[in-house]
Amino acid sequence: MSNTSLTNVDFDPALIARHDRSGPRYTSYPTADRFIEGNIAPIFLEALQSRQVERPDADLSLYVHLPFCDTVCYYCACNKVATKDRSRADTYLDYLAREIWLVRKQFANTPRVSQLHLGGGTPTFLTNEQLERLMGLLKASFAFASDAECSVEIDPRRLNEGTLALLAHHGFNRMSIGVQDLDPEVQKAVNRIQPAEITEEVMAEGRKLGYRSINIDLIYGLPKQSVETMRATLGTVLTWRPDRIALYSYAHLPDRFMPQRRIESDDLPLPAQKLAMLKLAVTSLLAAGYVYIGMDHFALPEDDLAKALVDRTLQRNFQGYATQADCDLIALGVSAISRIGNVYAQNHRVLEEYYAALDRQILPLVKGLTMTMDDLIRRAAIHDLLCQSEIIVPVFESQWGVEFARYFAPELEQLESLAEDGLLEISSDRIFITPKGRFLARIVAMRFDRYLREAQTIARYSKVI
Structure with a gap:
């Protein structure tokens, strides 16, 4: 894909209305x-x-x-x-x-x-x-x-x-x-x-x-x-x-x-x-x-x-x-989330609890997650889609040591309906979000979210649009 095509966008109200649903913003993965x-x-x-x-x-x-x-x-x-x-x-x-x-x-x-x-x-x-x-x-x-x-x-x-x-x-x-x-x-x-x-x-x-x-x-x-x-x-x-x-x-x-x-x-x-x-x-x-x-x-x-x-x-x-x-x-302060390597760690969200931990001279961390290799691979796929509007399959396979079509077989099957609606184009070497699909990139990215696919929904998310 040319660099200039990265900036192309086609606003299709009917398509957006049809696919608008709740979903994560993916400021991190896992969310x-x-x-x-x-x-x-x-x-x-x-x-x-x-x-x-x-x-x-x-x-x-x-x-x-x-x-x-x-x-x-x-x-x-x-x-x-x-x-x-x-x-x-x-x-x-x-x-x-x-x-x-x-x-x-x-x-x-x-x-x-x-x-x-x-x-x-x-x-x-x-x-x-x-x-x-x-x-x-x-x-x-x-x-x-x-x-x-x-x-x-x-x-x-x-x-x-x-x-x-x-x-x-x-x-x-x-x-x-x-x-x-x-x-x-x-x-x-x-x-x-x-x-x-x-x-x-x-x-x-x-x-x-x-x-x-x-x-x-x-x-x-x-x-x-x-x-x-x-x-x-x-x-x-x-x-x-x-x-x-x-x-x-x-x-x-x-x-x-x-x-x-x-x-x-x-x-x-x-x-x-x-x-x-x-x-x-x-x-x-x-x-x-x-x-x-x-x-x-x-x-x-x-x-x-x-x-x-x-x-x-x-x-x-x-x-x-x-x-x-x-x-x-x-990340410092109440509720702040740090990431070091493959570890996420979040501070207490309540001010009094944040203070109490520091009174004990311990880091005020309350929850977090160590990313698995699967998390890292999916995080990379979601990042490529949201930041570059595409996944270049040979490059991705080289970086992560996976056979893309086999590893993401369920996801590729789910993407077919989005491709039929014109949100993306799929080939053996590329998944490309079209100008018409760019406003719905989160919908495409959600297909790679294993937690959503396995119905492990914990939070109520905002609408995509």
Whole structure:
């Protein structure tokens, strides 16, 4: 497949409506709902020690979860703590310091970091002094590459004067700004009042400070939304020309996420209206020159994400699509998920339990999983489909030492119906997701998920579209 064909996409509403169903987002495989509760800490520590022997000079990726928000957005499904008390972040940093020390002492030499992401919650809930302390803790234990990709999630409503400059001083060069929707009635319905002028000012400041990639998050399917409100929101956002746009589908799961119970179900758009909003958004973004990266991500052609797609170096991790080569991830903070080699390990999701573990001077890990060889093979297949829209069979067989047609015989049989519908093309040496099937890549990837095939469903997933 040519590099240019990677960016081709054909939005087919009827096909999407026919195949839309619930499924994982595959920020990991196996997905986090497959993790097993138990004593994962010894396994995780063993993986760290193996890393010391097998790849001591390999770069690390760091993720820090900062859970605090001073207001609750009703649509949100993140692990967060609602409070207006900034001193709670001081306590949290005390415990982060303990966790960082417990991790750092596993390394003989200072590990080098090529990626850092601050997520939440609302990272900018922290005061400038607290952010300065956090960066001091990280830089005392890790060596950051001069070209490290450092990104932060920004809430323009909760941004202290000088915060962006402080972060830029510490090497931050990417930001993601939550917008969701600009219509006042929609904002009121989801409890996120955010005038467009505030977002525009933050973007302008970020560009002036040298942030080289600015992402805007949008959501379709929110209460009070319509094609008309979506058109108005897109019209404004496109004048800002963000480097990236993440266009998420709202998943209404009030039995799982308590804040969503404040959303009136009658205010939600019907499925046909939601699909029409998606069609409008996709058409508008493509017409404005954005490249469809995959799933819910768009980027300008000159952005690193679009370049990674064309260069076939695109990756996928817990933050979504990424540009750098796959590397081990150390994740810090409540609910954060690390991956070292073939081991996933997740921290306690409840703040008090996270603190209690660190009071005992042990890593605050509660569950995880050691990937089997089958998991690794399927993870690679899913990655290729979601990042490159194809599996090149001879290359895959050479990398993994399997006979593809025999190993994936049940999957290939299940793929036939998708091929008949035009989502993909199958030959002896390639599985290729067509431009018409790219918006349904998760549906194709799900065929390679052994846990789903064997009906080992644990979680309730969101709809693909």
